[in-house]
Structure formats: structure tokens, C-alpha cells
Amino acid sequence: MIHAPKARERFARGAALLAALCAAGAPLAGSAQTPAAPAQEAPAPVQPQGISESVAAVVNDDIVSTYDLAQRMRLLIATSGVQPTEQNLPQFQREALTSLVDERLQFQELRRVEQEQKFSIIATDEEVDEELGQLARNNNMTVEQFRGMLQAQGVEGSLREQLRAQISWMRWIRGRYGSRLRIGEDQIKAVQANIAASANKPSYQISEVFIDANRVGGMDNAINGARQLVTQMQQGAPFPAVARQFSAAPTAAAGGDAGWVAAAELPAELQTVVEQMRPGQLSQPIPVRDGVYIIYLRDRRSGAGATLVRLKQAAIALPGDATPAQVAEAAAKLEKIRAQGPTCENIETLASAEAGVIAGDLGEAEPKDLSPAFRDAVEAAQDGQFTPPLRTQAGLHVVAVCGRRAGGVAAEQVSREQIENRLYGQQLTMISRRYMRDLRSSATIETR
Incomplete structure (x- = not known):
């Protein structure tokens, strides 16, 4: 585009x-x-x-x-x-x-x-x-x-x-x-069963670029080309535009948008990488059997069995080698704020009155995804209660749980028609790729 x-x-x-x-x-x-x-x-x-x-x-x-x-x-x-x-x-x-x-x-x-x-x-x-x-x-x-x-x-x-x-x-x-294509009821039910089985697991909103090794002259060309595309996208090239011109995946026409997928729906090589990514992150090239993928993780949501916590903090930046006196001084400032009975609504106002203290929203997360220092304190905290000062390599923090909710409750239901259309499109794309492969193999092509 x-x-x-x-x-x-x-x-x-x-x-x-x-x-x-x-x-x-x-x-x-x-x-x-x-x-x-x-x-x-x-x-x-x-x-x-x-x-x-x-x-x-x-x-x-x-x-x-x-x-x-x-x-x-x-x-x-x-x-x-x-x-x-x-x-x-x-x-x-x-x-x-x-x-x-x-x-x-x-x-x-x-x-x-x-x-x-x-x-x-x-x-x-x-x-x-x-x-x-x-x-x-x-x-x-x-x-x-x-x-x-x-x-x-x-x-x-x-x-x-x-x-x-x-x-x-x-x-x-x-x-x-x-x-001639017929999407069987067994195919649709298999996808529905897979979605149901993945309901308690994270799902991912991804965009993809697939470089077909057969089309570009081998795996080495595919990997090298993917590396250059990653570099260009890191420097600002729009992912949808790159996908439209370079991707051989069925999603190319949609700018690489693959929508929401469960990890189980991805090839094993992609699943391993995506599970380690955070929203907004671009993967390095991921080799698979017949080519190379580049994945952009746009969003991630937890499974239905997970609990999400919304966090706010007040913090003071400190280097990892800060002296005990510096740590004590920072802790005193944060304890002063705690003594005023801060809430999730007024923490920014209270923090702004203390030099060197910053406050802000940390967003939502599963407790298990937090750093150990945060995880233990958050799991023990009452809603709205600010923890004692917590030391990390970045500084000193007091953290509050501003809300909890069950993960997955906002998950969109995938209709039978959506599943059928997706399978239909995938099969047409596979037929087109095979057709083109046959045309290339039977053609006389000379490059100079």
C-alpha cells in the first residue's frame, strides 16, 4: 500500500x-x-x-x-x-x-x-x-x-x-x-474443537510475512531476504505494505493480517517464538520446512482460566549499585506517600508533590508474567492497597492492584461461516501455489 x-x-x-x-x-x-x-x-x-x-x-x-x-x-x-x-x-x-x-x-x-x-x-x-x-x-x-x-x-x-x-x-x-471445493463438516468441527480446547490458553493477534523458499530460489535466499525485510521494518517500513508485496501467504492481500489465533493453530516453530513475544514486537526470521516467516505480534489475550490484574505504581529510579543511603532516602519518600492513603485515582497527584517520584498505569498482566519481586507482592495485595517499597534493578516501586478480571471473557466467538471461509481460502491458495509450481516446472525460463 x-x-x-x-x-x-x-x-x-x-x-x-x-x-x-x-x-x-x-x-x-x-x-x-x-x-x-x-x-x-x-x-x-x-x-x-x-x-x-x-x-x-x-x-x-x-x-x-x-x-x-x-x-x-x-x-x-x-x-x-x-x-x-x-x-x-x-x-x-x-x-x-x-x-x-x-x-x-x-x-x-x-x-x-x-x-x-x-x-x-x-x-x-x-x-x-x-x-x-x-x-x-x-x-x-x-x-x-x-x-x-x-x-x-x-x-x-x-x-x-x-x-x-x-x-x-x-x-x-x-x-x-x-x-468443486467442499469444506466438510468434519473439518469445521475439528477447527471448532481446537478453538474450544484452546479457550483456557493464550491467543495471539498476529500479522505474518511468509517467504516461499521455492519461489525465491532456495532457503538461503529466503532467510537473507527475510533478514533484510526485518531490518527495514525495524527502521519504519510498514508491515502491511511489506506483506502485500513480499509475502506468499494467503494473508498477503490483507497486509499479512492473520487475526486472532491460538498457539495450537500455529506451526510448532512459530508457536515456540510467539509464546515468548510481547505485543508490539517483531520476530526475527523463523525458518520452517518450505520457507521463512516473519511474525508481528499485535496483541495477546489470556485464556479463560487466567486472572488479569490492572496495576499502577509510584516509583523512584535508582541504579543497581545505589548506596544504602540512597535506597533509604527513596524508601522514605515512597513511605510518605503510602502514609497518605493513596488510591488508584489519586496516586499521580500525590506522587507529583514529591521530587523524583513518578507514577503511572502499568496496564494489565497475569501475575505469573510479572517479575518475581512484583508477582509475590501483587498476589498478596488487596485490591487498591499499595505494597511496601519493592527493589528492582530499575529503582524502588510501590504497586497497587486496581482491578482484577477473568481472562478470555472478551474473546470473540468465531462463527461457523468464518471458519468455513478461512478453510475455503486456504485451500484455494494451496491450489493456486501448486498450479504455479507446475507451470514453472514445465516452462522454459532463461534469465540473463
């Missing part, structure tokens, strides 16, 4: 570096040539007319030109939010070339089917225009503004072909296989 207004800046920076590298003769990924020297960012967008054109790949006699490749790379840079560097340009190049090759194979197959079946499958210009309009609305832009930004960088044509391929291919997959 392109996010306005920062999208214009990303377009300019990305196009400038890419065009500079192309002009300098940057080799295709895997080439034995020496990499080009670092490119300097230009102050204004570089138009594509200066890029010389040659053959990047041949797909069953269909040519992918280096001009096509450069335009698709520009499009990936603009829509993913990932900043181009000499280190990640090979990844952009590999992803751009892979997507162009796949699109050529898809269009070849769709035209073959059209000739045999005598009906139209490939999306019309009007259908592509409708999809462009939706993208514009998603970015709070008019169609004219959105297209103007694309045209300024010369990548509207590349985006239109990408959209045309996506619309047409999914129409064909749904048309050929959708009516």
Missing part, C-alpha cells in the same frame, strides 16, 4: 537510487559482475526514459526486458515502504523478476484457456480501473492524485499489469476449482 503523503518522498528516493544504479550498469542478481558503487540520492524523481533496454529473462519465448524489470523494482520500492540500498537491491531485483516471470506464465496459461474454452478470463481495463480506484481510496487520495503520482515515476503501467494478473488469475482459480 502507498501511504500519502510520505509516498511521494519514497517514490523520489527509491526511483533516484534505482535509476542511478541502472545507469551505472548494476548487474542482475546472481551475475558475476562487480557491484556498482554506492549511488547518491537525487533531489528529484528520475524519469525512466534514460534506462537502456535489453533482455532480463525469456519465458516460453516471451521476453521480460530490463526496462520492465526496472519499472517493477520501482513499483516494489514505492508500495512496500522499504528503502532501497545496495544491500537490498538484489532482493528487490529477485522479487521483481520472479513476479514478472509468474505473470508471464499466468497470462500464457489464461490465453491458452481462453482459446480452448472460448470465453474471456483476462481482466478488462475497466476492471483494473476499479481496482486502482480502490487503492486510491485506501490511501485517502483521489484517483487523479493516485494516478498522477504513479505516472510521475512511470510505473502506472507496471501496477496495472500486476493488478490485471492478480484479478485474472484468481478469477480463473475460483472459476475452475471454487465450485
Whole structure:
């Protein structure tokens, strides 16, 4: 997704570096040539007319030109939010070339089917225009503004072909296989039983990026590419935009949003990692059998059997090597506040009257997830009662339990229809991936 207004800046920076590298003769990924020297960012967008054109790949006699490749790379840079560097340009190049090759194979197959079946499958210009309009609305832009930004960088044509391929291919997959798919009652009941069995366990709201090792040329490429994406997202690239352009998971179209899942619904490799994560945390690359995952944990909620406590504190920062006199002085200030009978409503006001004391809301947590010093005191405390001063490596704290509630009571019920739709989508995606794998294996593909 392109996010306005920062999208214009990303377009300019990305196009400038890419065009500079192309002009300098940057080799295709895997080439034995020496990499080009670092490119300097230009102050204004570089138009594509200066890029010389040659053959990047041949797909069953269909040519992918280096001009096509450069335009698709520009499009990936603009829509993913990932900043181009000499280190990640090979990844952009590999992803751009892979997507162009796949699109050529898809269009070849769709035209073959059209000739045999005598009906139209490939999306019309009007259908592509409708999809462009939706993208514009998603970015709070008019169609004219959105297209103007694309045209300024010369990548509207590349985006239109990408959209045309996506619309047409999914129409064909749904048309050929959708009516044949049957989600059995046993499948739905198995998912419902799994959800019920997980009711007393934590559930996680996650987003995902899946790098398909078969698609990118092996596990090493998948791991290296995932590492670069993690670095870029840590530097500010939006997770949904990265997922839309780089993920091979069914959730890519939704920006990687996998919704709420129980740990038992995840592959074992992901389950181990997610259970150790906290909301707002981005995982490192997680290798699985056929690729690599990147997980963003958006939220976490406890199971129905857990008790959550809402905590507030007043604290004084102290170094780990503070002297006994410093600790005693801090404890005296906190005891002075305790003597005034603080409540969860007035603790901030009382703390503000003492120099060096800060107060605030610590949010909700399960007692077992707290540090040992906090856990024992919280479990013994009465609601609204502030504990005696507690020493940690960060300082000295008095903590109150401002409320307790049963975990899981706000859990959304997953309807039968939602389960069926999820299983249906997963099966269609698996069919599409197998179809594409067969097309690649039977095709003659030459990259240069």
C-alpha cells in the first residue's frame, strides 16, 4: 500500500537510487559482475526514459526486458515502504523478476484457456480501473492524485499489469476449482474443537510475512531476504505494505493480517517464538520446512482460566549499585506517600508533590508474567492497597492492584461461516501455489 503523503518522498528516493544504479550498469542478481558503487540520492524523481533496454529473462519465448524489470523494482520500492540500498537491491531485483516471470506464465496459461474454452478470463481495463480506484481510496487520495503520482515515476503501467494478473488469475482459480471445493463438516468441527480446547490458553493477534523458499530460489535466499525485510521494518517500513508485496501467504492481500489465533493453530516453530513475544514486537526470521516467516505480534489475550490484574505504581529510579543511603532516602519518600492513603485515582497527584517520584498505569498482566519481586507482592495485595517499597534493578516501586478480571471473557466467538471461509481460502491458495509450481516446472525460463 502507498501511504500519502510520505509516498511521494519514497517514490523520489527509491526511483533516484534505482535509476542511478541502472545507469551505472548494476548487474542482475546472481551475475558475476562487480557491484556498482554506492549511488547518491537525487533531489528529484528520475524519469525512466534514460534506462537502456535489453533482455532480463525469456519465458516460453516471451521476453521480460530490463526496462520492465526496472519499472517493477520501482513499483516494489514505492508500495512496500522499504528503502532501497545496495544491500537490498538484489532482493528487490529477485522479487521483481520472479513476479514478472509468474505473470508471464499466468497470462500464457489464461490465453491458452481462453482459446480452448472460448470465453474471456483476462481482466478488462475497466476492471483494473476499479481496482486502482480502490487503492486510491485506501490511501485517502483521489484517483487523479493516485494516478498522477504513479505516472510521475512511470510505473502506472507496471501496477496495472500486476493488478490485471492478480484479478485474472484468481478469477480463473475460483472459476475452475471454487465450485468443486467442499469444506466438510468434519473439518469445521475439528477447527471448532481446537478453538474450544484452546479457550483456557493464550491467543495471539498476529500479522505474518511468509517467504516461499521455492519461489525465491532456495532457503538461503529466503532467510537473507527475510533478514533484510526485518531490518527495514525495524527502521519504519510498514508491515502491511511489506506483506502485500513480499509475502506468499494467503494473508498477503490483507497486509499479512492473520487475526486472532491460538498457539495450537500455529506451526510448532512459530508457536515456540510467539509464546515468548510481547505485543508490539517483531520476530526475527523463523525458518520452517518450505520457507521463512516473519511474525508481528499485535496483541495477546489470556485464556479463560487466567486472572488479569490492572496495576499502577509510584516509583523512584535508582541504579543497581545505589548506596544504602540512597535506597533509604527513596524508601522514605515512597513511605510518605503510602502514609497518605493513596488510591488508584489519586496516586499521580500525590506522587507529583514529591521530587523524583513518578507514577503511572502499568496496564494489565497475569501475575505469573510479572517479575518475581512484583508477582509475590501483587498476589498478596488487596485490591487498591499499595505494597511496601519493592527493589528492582530499575529503582524502588510501590504497586497497587486496581482491578482484577477473568481472562478470555472478551474473546470473540468465531462463527461457523468464518471458519468455513478461512478453510475455503486456504485451500484455494494451496491450489493456486501448486498450479504455479507446475507451470514453472514445465516452462522454459532463461534469465540473463
